[in-house]
Amino acid sequence: MENHKFDTIDLMTYVTGGYGAHDSEVIGRHLATCDHCRSIVESLKAEQTHFIQKFPFKQFSFPAKTAPVPHGAFRFRMRHAYSLAASIVCILTTGYFFLIRQPAHYVGIKGEEGLALYVQNASGVVEQRTEPVYRCSERIQFLYSCGARHAFMLLSMDTTGAVSRYYPAGEDSSTVLEPGQRIPLAHSIILDSYTGKELFLGIFSEKRQCADSVQRRIESVFKRTNSLDSITLPGNEFFIVKHYITVKKGPA
Amino acid sequence: MDAAAAKQLYEQYGFLIFRTCKRLLHSEEDAQDALQAVFLKLLEEYHSIRNPQRMVPWIFKTAKNHCFNMLRFNKKFSGAPPIDEIPGDDRRAEAFEAREILKIIFKGHSKKVQEAVYYTYIEHFDQREIQKITGQSPATIRRNLSRFKKSLPATQQRMALDYGKP
Numbered sequence: 001m002e003n004h005k006f007d008t009i010d011l012m013t014y015v016t017g018g019y020g021a022h023d024s025e026v027i028g029r030h031l032a033t034c035d036h037c038r039s040i041v042e043s044l045k046a047e048q049t050h051f052i053q054k055f056p057f058k059q060f061s062f063p064a065k066t067a068p069v070p071h072g073a074f075r076f077r078m079r080h081a082y083s084l085a086a087s088i089v090c091i092l093t094t095g096y097f098f099l100i101r102q103p104a105h106y107v108g109i110k111g112e113e114g115l116a117l118y119v120q121n122a123s124g125v126v127e128q129r130t131e132p133v134y135r136c137s138e139r140i141q142f143l144y145s146c147g148a149r150h151a152f153m154l155l156s157m158d159t160t161g162a163v164s165r166y167y168p169a170g171e172d173s174s175t176v177l178e179p180g181q182r183i184p185l186a187h188s189i190i191l192d193s194y195t196g197k198e199l200f201l202g203i204f205s206e207k208r209q210c211a212d213s214v215q216r217r218i219e220s221v222f223k224r225t226n227s228l229d230s231i232t233l234p235g236n237e238f239f240i241v242k243h244y245i246t247v248k249k250g251p252a
Numbered sequence: 253m254d255a256a257a258a259k260q261l262y263e264q265y266g267f268l269i270f271r272t273c274k275r276l277l278h279s280e281e282d283a284q285d286a287l288q289a290v291f292l293k294l295l296e297e298y299h300s301i302r303n304p305q306r307m308v309p310w311i312f313k314t315a316k317n318h319c320f321n322m323l324r325f326n327k328k329f330s331g332a333p334p335i336d337e338i339p340g341d342d343r344r345a346e347a348f349e350a351r352e353i354l355k356i357i358f359k360g361h362s363k364k365v366q367e368a369v370y371y372t373y374i375e376h377f378d379q380r381e382i383q384k385i386t387g388q389s390p391a392t393i394r395r396n397l398s399r400f401k402k403s404l405p406a407t408q409q410r411m412a413l414d415y416g417k418p
Contacts, residue, residue, distance in 0.1 A: 009308055009381045016264045018304040051267035055284065057259040193356070 005030055006037055015044045114241035115202040116143040116182060132245045134191055141188040144202065145181045151208040152177045154185070155201045155215060157231065158194055161222045163215050173208040195249050199228045202241040258295055266291065268308065269315050275374055276319035276354065286322060290315045309385040316370060323355055357407055361400065364388060368396035 006014075006027060013019055014027045031038045120126045120139040134140065142154065151174040154167040166189060168175045177183075203214060214233070221231055233240060266287065273286035293314055301310055358366050364386075371382045372393070379390040388396070 007381045007384075008377065009384050012268060012308045013305055016268065016308060018307050047271065048263075048267045051270055052263050055266065055270070055287075057262045057266075 005034075008040065011037060011040050012044060015041055015048065114145060114204060114239065115200075115243065116145070117141075117200070117243050117245075118143065120188075132243070134245050134247050136191055136193050136195065136247060136249045139188050139190050142185045142200075142202070143182045144177055144185060145183070146177060146179055146204060148179050150177050150179075150204045150206060151175065152205075153201075153203040153209065153211060153214060155203065155218065157199045157201065157218065157222065157228060159196050159198075159228060161219065161226075163219055165211060165215060168211055172212070173210055174203070174205065174214070176208065177204075191247055193249070195247050197228060198245050198247055199231060200243040200245065201231065202243075203233070204239040204241070205237050207237070261294065261298065262291060265294065265307065265311055268311050269294075272312060272315040272375075273319050276316065276370075277322065282322070286315065286318055290318050293318075312371075312375070312385050316367070320358075320366070359407075361403070364392070365396040365400055368393045369400050372397060 010027070014024060019027065031041060116128065118126055118128050118141045119134055120141070122135070122138065126141075144152065146152075152167060153165070153174045156164045156166070166187070167185065201218070203209075217233055218231060221233070222228070225231075228244065231242070269290045270283055270287045273290070274280060274283035277283050277286060290311070294311070297310075301307055358369070361369070367386045368382065368388060371377045371385060377385070379393050382388060382393055383390060386393075
């Protein structure tokens with residue numbers, strides 16, 4: 001590394017206008033004498049210009065500026081009426097569930113199977129395999145069946161005990177599935193470079209469950225037993241569909 | 253913050269966010285998504301970053317963390333579209349491969365080691381620059397890099413096993 005007075009971070013700050021007048025002047029004087037730093041600054045400026053041309057600001061949509069809150073007396077608006085109506089509905093619904101409805105004792109999954117697994121192989125053919133052997137980078141797709149509205153989670157666990165969560169993606173509690181037969185889940189899954197046995201768990205439940213809590217329970221079961229075959233969830237509020245697959249590398 | 257000020261910030265800093273994200277995600281589409289997320293974070297936290305000279309290190313750190321999170325949570329691209337709708341996409345596959353290699357390289361290392369490796373070998377910063385961004389002292393950076401180098405034979409072996417690449 002040559003002995004330069006300013007490093008790349010300094011020059012980036014200079015290009016983005018992060019320095020005050022005095023510091024900018026000092027760097028400007030240095031640039032007049034240093035070819036190396038000048039070339040970095042020029043390439044950064046060119047990159048900045050190219051970026052602005054390629055991805056102009058208008059591509060982004062920001063929420064419209066909200067109107068200022070009016071001062072003065074309270075005015076009853078339609079939105080207040082809607083809020084009031086929504087609150088009443090919420091209170092009545094909560095009351096119904098707490099006072100009238102009996103707790104569920106089992107999960108009624110109606111249908112021939114809870115979760116079917118399809119795969120798109122390297123040549124693009126979609127098939128359902130009799131042997132559960134799949135290849136890295138193949139794309140798999142689950143189709144669910146259930147007779148009533150159910151909360152659902154899809155997890156996978158490999159032989160090291162590492163759990164991946166696909167549904168709910170980025171949410172805290174399980175996804176709600178509408179009733180139906182053989183409905184594809186919203187996303188497919190591309191198998192990564194992991195090779196070996198892998199367990200996909202479709203977890204149906206009547207009520208929405210905290211995803212992290214369910215994941216921790218499954219991990220603790222694995223820690224105790226150290227086997228994919230014995231993964232289960234205690235209690236009767238879950239209905240679990242398991243798919244054991246073996247992932248191999250290379251083309252089929 | 254009004255749209256004009258946001259536009260000015262975007263034109264000042266957008267390219268830095270984008271280049272950082274693209275280097276890690278290897279996909280222009282995903283880098284654009286990441287750019288939007290990081291830029292919104294920048295707008296939210298702009299007033300808390302009082303010193304404008306800290307903006308560039310903040311951008312590097314935030315964009316890197318965001319992309320690492322994307323790599324971690326999209327382990328198998330669970331957000332990939334359903335099979336019936338689109339056929340395979342070669343560019344997507346290349347990005348997938350590059351990300352997989354990054355994940356294998358960084359697997360099992362602490363955040364500090366990952367930062368030292370990322371800024372040294374991907375962003376090509378020197379130790380003084382890394383110190384500005386991460387706050388790690390040069391001695392710590394050297395120690396973290398040496399830990400990473402010690403783990404390289406095992407990583408190479410893992411890549412050869414998992415991916416058929418030395």
